[in-house]
Amino acid sequence: MNILVVLRMIPDSAGELQLAEDGRSIDREWLDFQLNDFDDHALEEAILLKEAGGAKVTAVAVGEGANRVLQMAAARGADEVVALQSEEDAMISSREIAASIAAMARAKSADLVLCGVQSSEDVFGQLAPYVGALLDWPHVSGTNRIVANGAVLRVTQERGAGVAVTYELATPAVLGVQTASKAPRYVSGSKLREASKTPIGRATPESSGFERSAEIITLRLPVQGGSGENLGGNAETVADRLVSILAAKGLARN
Amino acid sequence: MKLIACTEGHSSKIEAFSLEMIAAARSIAQAGDEVVAFFAGRDAEGASASFGAADRLIVARATKSDVIPAETYALLLRDVITAESPGLVLVPYSANGLDVAADIAARTGWPLVSYVNEIKRHGESLTIVAQMYGGKILAECEMQLPAILMINPGAFAEAAPGAITAVSVQTIDADPALTSGKVKMVAIDVPDYADVDLTTAERIVCVGRGIGDEASIDLARNLATMLGAEIAGSRPVVDNGWLPKLRQVGKSGQKVKPKLYLALGVSGAPEHLEGMSQADLIIAVNTDPKAPIFNVAHYGATCDLFDLVANLSDRLRAGSGR
Numbered sequence: 001m002n003i004l005v006v007l008r009m010i011p012d013s014a015g016e017l018q019l020a021e022d023g024r025s026i027d028r029e030w031l032d033f034q035l036n037d038f039d040d041h042a043l044e045e046a047i048l049l050k051e052a053g054g055a056k057v058t059a060v061a062v063g064e065g066a067n068r069v070l071q072m073a074a075a076r077g078a079d080e081v082v083a084l085q086s087e088e089d090a091m092i093s094s095r096e097i098a099a100s101i102a103a104m105a106r107a108k109s110a111d112l113v114l115c116g117v118q119s120s121e122d123v124f125g126q127l128a129p130y131v132g133a134l135l136d137w138p139h140v141s142g143t144n145r146i147v148a149n150g151a152v153l154r155v156t157q158e159r160g161a162g163v164a165v166t167y168e169l170a171t172p173a174v175l176g177v178q179t180a181s182k183a184p185r186y187v188s189g190s191k192l193r194e195a196s197k198t199p200i201g202r203a204t205p206e207s208s209g210f211e212r213s214a215e216i217i218t219l220r221l222p223v224q225g226g227s228g229e230n231l232g233g234n235a236e237t238v239a240d241r242l243v244s245i246l247a248a249k250g251l252a253r254n
Numbered sequence: 255m256k257l258i259a260c261t262e263g264h265s266s267k268i269e270a271f272s273l274e275m276i277a278a279a280r281s282i283a284q285a286g287d288e289v290v291a292f293f294a295g296r297d298a299e300g301a302s303a304s305f306g307a308a309d310r311l312i313v314a315r316a317t318k319s320d321v322i323p324a325e326t327y328a329l330l331l332r333d334v335i336t337a338e339s340p341g342l343v344l345v346p347y348s349a350n351g352l353d354v355a356a357d358i359a360a361r362t363g364w365p366l367v368s369y370v371n372e373i374k375r376h377g378e379s380l381t382i383v384a385q386m387y388g389g390k391i392l393a394e395c396e397m398q399l400p401a402i403l404m405i406n407p408g409a410f411a412e413a414a415p416g417a418i419t420a421v422s423v424q425t426i427d428a429d430p431a432l433t434s435g436k437v438k439m440v441a442i443d444v445p446d447y448a449d450v451d452l453t454t455a456e457r458i459v460c461v462g463r464g465i466g467d468e469a470s471i472d473l474a475r476n477l478a479t480m481l482g483a484e485i486a487g488s489r490p491v492v493d494n495g496w497l498p499k500l501r502q503v504g505k506s507g508q509k510v511k512p513k514l515y516l517a518l519g520v521s522g523a524p525e526h527l528e529g530m531s532q533a534d535l536i537i538a539v540n541t542d543p544k545a546p547i548f549n550v551a552h553y554g555a556t557c558d559l560f561d562l563v564a565n566l567s568d569r570l571r572a573g574s575g576r
Contacts, residue, residue: 011387013387013388013521014463014521014542016542016544017387017390017391019391026387026391037490037493041493094356095356095359095366098360117352118352120386120387120388121386121387122368123367123368123369123384123385123386123393123395124365124366124367124368125355125356125359125360125366125368125404126352126353126355126356126368127356128353128356129324129352129353129354129355129356129357129360130356130357130359130360132353132357133356133357133360133361134360138325138435138436138437139324139325139353139357140323140324140325140353140437141324141349141352141353142349142352142506154440156443157349158349158506159264159321159349159506160348160349160505160506160507160509161445161507161508161509162444162445162499162500162502162507162508163264163442163443163444163445164442164443165264165321165439165441165442165443166439166440166441166442166443167323167437167438167439167440168437168438168440169436169437169438170436176352176353178506179493182495183493183494183495210359210360210363211363211365212365213359213365213366213367213397214365214367214382214395214396214397214401215395215396215397216393216394216395217381217394217395217396218393218394219386219391219392219393219394220391220392220394221390221391221392221544222389222390222391222392222546222549223549228536228538228548228550228551228552228553228554229552229553229554230548230554230555230556231553231554231555232555232556232557233555233556233557234557235555235557235558235561235562235564235565236565238539238555238557238562238565239562239565239566239568239569240569241553242537242553242555242566243566243569243570243573245537245553246481246514249513249514249535251457251481251513251514251535252481252570252573
């Protein structure tokens with residue numbers, strides 16, 4: 001089985017986001033970029049499928065820091081790594097890159113395309129259904145378990161409230177991974193150093209083929225604070241206040 | 255213009271957000287417009303009995319599967335779009351909607367904006383407010399009709415439930431599409447709540463990514479015990495295997511409404527807020543003063559969560575005489 005897994009670099013979710021001067025984008029100059037968390041799980045699921053039944057895993061990364069994350073992917077078990085060029089200092093729109101991923105899936109004779117179910121920059125639509133529709137392959141998003149039995153996939157999808165639905169489908173297919181069957185593995189420094197020699201292929205993007213979805217007029221920060229009370233940053237005074245708040249509401253003890 | 259509100263259900267249950275989709279469509283419908291609800295599933299009667307706020311209901315009735323795979327849902331919806339030529343299609347941000355919205359966008363070529371909170375209409379164009387970056391940024395977008403929107407649950411108040419008149423209901427047989435579909439449902443697993451049911455818990459201590467590592471969860475667990483609370487986690491904590499899935503709060507976990515919700519190191523992504531923003535008392539601790547959790551918290555603190563847990567535990571221990 002040939003698996004293509006997509007790795008998108010996005011602004012660090014824990015970092016502070018500031019608006020750029022144009023008011024339509026975020027200021028990327030001092031941002032840290034990291035692998036989209038869901039794509040990390042997609043990579044892990046790809047490697048788990050390879051370990052379970054044999055597969056060739058090709059990782060394609062897009063965005064700032066792609067080379068670094070591709071070395072990590074190689075250290076974790078990806079067989080081939082490719083950096084997809086992207087416009088500098090622009091958000092990674094899944095609608096824009098879908099045609100490139102679909103073309104690469106064909107070029108690599110992929111049986112299965114894996115990507116994270118969502119990313120923080122997919123406001124114009126999610127990658128798995130775009131790629132699935134472009135290839136006219138079946139797609140399922142929100143998976144938390146993928147088992148391959150030859151060309152038949154058994155896929156479990158989270159539906160909320162703990163309800164999980166299991167589907168069966170044949171490859172070729174596109175899956176949007178929510179959670180890998182096991183938590184993403186840790187790679188040692190020595191494995192990373194070894195993988196740093198892995199040659200990184202280059203791919204140039206295809207035209208998206210879609211009309212622009214919408215124009216972002218302005219970005220803004222949500223109104224902060226709501227109506228809540230700020231108890232401040234001193235742990236001792238916060239603890240004192242919380243004890244009296246909980247006591248007043250009869251919530252301190254059973 | 256026709257506006258199609260996509261609704262959902264599985265087994266014998268209509269999803270509550272379905273009525274929000276009808277309300278969202280209704281909120282921008284103008285005189286002469288028609289709000290058409292589309293439902294695919296087993297519970298065709300439930301749809302007819304609930305979606306009276308729509309002008310018309312198209313039901314794709316399934317008898318062969320408790321869940322309509324998104325692939326089949328999208329295929330049925332495409333036929334409806336072809337037949338109706340709507341100006342706008344509203345899809346819920348749900349497990350199903352995540353597969354349906356972009357599939358339809360790719361196959362029609364229509365514009366799509368996801369994670370939508372607000373819609374304003376100006377003739378043939380829309381102004382949309384959508385969430386990006388885990389709710390840390392709001393994007394105001396302009397788009398042309400026809401278009402597809404994926405709407406956040408909770409962004410619109412539910413339309414009043416009520417029966418729709420029989421003459422306004424059009425029924426399609428979904429079974430042929432289910433039979434020929436490439437994606438087959440083979441099982442539904444509903445969790446066993448014997449161990450823990452967060453939805454009935456009166457007090458919850460929830461840990462987020464800020465807890466740092468698995469070992470630190472014990473500190474929060476001890477505090478929860480002192481408060482008579484259940485321990486819970488946000489998605490990253492559960493994905494890391496630090497807490498079992500049944501203890502996850504949020505979109506893909508449980509929706510909870512306890513008397514006390516103490517959030518430790520939870521940033522408050524929209525998917526998390528969807529599961530807990532209705533709690534009676536929300537106390538949030540996060541070192542990032544811009545964390546979205548503070549937008550729903552009644553009390554917020556920006557101190558180090560470990561310092562707070564230690565101080566609070568000391569006081570509760572002293573107060574109980576232990």
